[in-house]
Amino acid sequence: MAKRSRTARAEQQKAYTVEAEWTPADLALLKELKKAEAALPADAPRALLSVRLSVLTEDTTSPVRQELDLRREALNRGCRVVGVASDLNVSATKVPPWKRKQLGEWLNNRAPEFDVLLFWKLDRFIRRLSDLNTMIDWALKYGKNLISKHDSIDLTTVVGKIMVTLIGGIAEIEATNTSTRVASLWDYAKTQSAWLVGKPAFGYTTAEDENGNVVLVIEADAHKALHWCRRMARRGVSARRMVRLLKRAGLGSDGLTPATLLRQLRNPALMGYRVEEDKVGGVRRSKLILDKDGKPIRVAAAIFEDDDFHELQADLDKRSRNQPQRKPGGATKFLGVLICVDCTTNMTVQLNRVKDREYAYLRCQGCKAGGAGFPNPEGVYTKLVSDVLSVLGDEPVQVREYARGAEARAKVAQLEQSVAYYMTELEPGGRFTKTRFTREQAEATLDRLIAELGEIDPETTEDRWVNVANGKTFRQRWEDGGVEAMSADLLRVGIRCEITRTKIKGQRAPEVKMKLKIPKDYRERLIVKEDHFAGKL
Structure with a gap:
């Protein structure tokens, strides 16, 4: 019987790296695009590219392709790319943009560094309508624009705001349907004796039988460790000592704790039955799932027969203390300090x-x-x-606030335009050179404008944290x-x-x-x- 990894898809995702996907042709194109970006004017809008992918399949667009497409789109819109926030193996339904590792850092701490957030498609960026509304509020507050390559989204227009909400609603409906299908699969799997999905309990692993079906089999080392623990429990050995001896014998991982070991020893799944997690008072336990006749559902061979398992529980109970439960918020103040x-x-x-x-x-x-x-x-x-x-x-308590430089930039542009006008008209033949009086008045005005321009701190013309x-x-x-x-x-x-x-x-x-x-x-x-x-x- 061949062993089957229960995390095959996860391992494939871990093995995937963006660096390995860049072909020589892709790198050549990237170089051309960056060269074209360098030719853009200094005041060109700054674009942040958001690349996201939960699972790479033949039907999805690779992160490399997303980035190249977005760089083309940014160039077409006259935007200079200042960064790429690439979040791989991340679900847009479960993780909103501000909690993703790379994009979250830009949104929370580096907002002054970009003007436009550019993504490949709305469902690559967000899949919950509430998250979309939050991002729209954020963009309007901080003066950013949200742009999708494949959707008609532009927050600078009323129609664009309506469109982004409609598309977001469709994406949320699609995500909800997917969630419903997954929940239905789990509900169905719980009632079956065959192993369909899920993570096996400690002591078991997955394998394929002669018909190619996935089944649970007992893991040899875990079986040895569990039966050894049962014998130690009979002798009154504490869980803490068991953990030390298991680690010394190479049968326990470095992260094994007494609490984890006790949770494993008290799991009814060791009798070969199907279980589900049950949280009571913040404590995780496993409980049996019963079929329509009220009987446990057997999914694997038993590591402990029913009588042996109940005997083990009685032995563990002898050493357990009737201690007060932890408070929901914890009994410790200044935890971590x-x-x-x-x-x-x-x-x-x-x-x-x-x-x-x-x-x-x-x-x-x-x-x-x-x-x-x-x-x-x-x-x-x-x-x-x-x-x-x-x-x-x-x-003193200081609060970091976002300061926008649009008003200062507008004032600088207006002053520069006025200074240029007066300097032109004060040249020979200009309108202010006809009389001494008009020249003196124009020169005084020009001096005042230059002084005002000099008083403006260049930093105030940039978006920044203050x-x-x-x-x-x-x-x-x-x-x-x-x-x-x-x-x-x-x-x-x-x-x-x-x-x-x-x-x-x-x-x-x-x-x-x-x-x-x-x-x-x-x-x-x-x-x-x-x-x-x-x-x-």
Whole structure:
């Protein structure tokens, strides 16, 4: 029986690279197009090309072809290409433009560098009407135009705005139909004993039988590891120790954790039944899928027979503790800011319950048993807030805003035109040379115009980001927003607090020392960047 990779298509996509697709003819054409672009005037509109592809098939247009077509289109429109945002293996339905790796960087941080966003076809750019409306609002706010090579889209006209909305609606309908078909396939597959789609549970892999059908088979190494874990559970061995021994024996990956191992051992799929994910209180579990008669659906040979599996669960239950569930938002404040100096992992709050009383301990994720637990997390939080306020509290809050240079450019053009007019008319034979009075008046006007032109900062004629103080300090900002606002700002700026715990003989609580680590460019990082896409899915 031949093994079959369940990620064959994914592997093909990973193997695909744009560089490998450029032929000598394509490279020659690219060179010609760039040479033609160089001949465009200095004030030619600047175009950003958006290239996207989810899956490369015979029916899709390759990224190379998209880029060359878009470069031709930009040249025909008199635009100079300033960049190519190429996002491959990205679904336009699932990932909006502002969240794509390359295009998102341009939209969020490099908007002043281009005037036109050019894409091959609207469905290559966007497939959800809500995303399209968001992009139209963004383009109008920042003075950009959206242009499609194969669609009649131009935001500079009312008809173009209507057209882009209509086309976007059609694209969303098509995407919704595709989503409905995929959901129907999954619903159907869940009821079948044959393996049609999906990722097998740990312990199984896919293969082809003698008829060419895809079936689930037991993976030898995983079978060995799972049965070894069952024997260890009988002896009361902890999941943490199991993970250590599995890694040492080469049967566990480097990323295996006790939580992951327990989730694998508690999966009913190990009995050969079909399961689905069930999230309860933020905890992921797998539950059986029952057929119309209320019986489990068998899809593979069992790694554990039913009795053996239930016996394993009972053994695991003996070591499990009745600890409080994590809060939905997490029990740890300043997560990602507080760092253990020994293992450089995040400090988190562990809640333990003993005789109906809850105790909170500040622990790390890398040291053995979480390191020396500090029983007063609130004290650490208070000290951190005090230290941060003493260093950064009086820093002014500056907000990055988008400044457009169109008005300044128009004023410069008008002044230059006026200066040219007066200089021409002051030449011999000009209208201002007929009398002394008209010459003196014209010369005075010319001097004033030249002075006004010189007072205009050249930077103001360009679209740019400017930092504007909003009249608040960070102390006031954090007083209004609370701990959540401070934590978010510290993470954004890259400020960390190293925690050193030293065990004191005869005392349960360790000595804790805190050291604030602040980047040298913290003032630049403190600038609050306006996010047009905040809250958008």
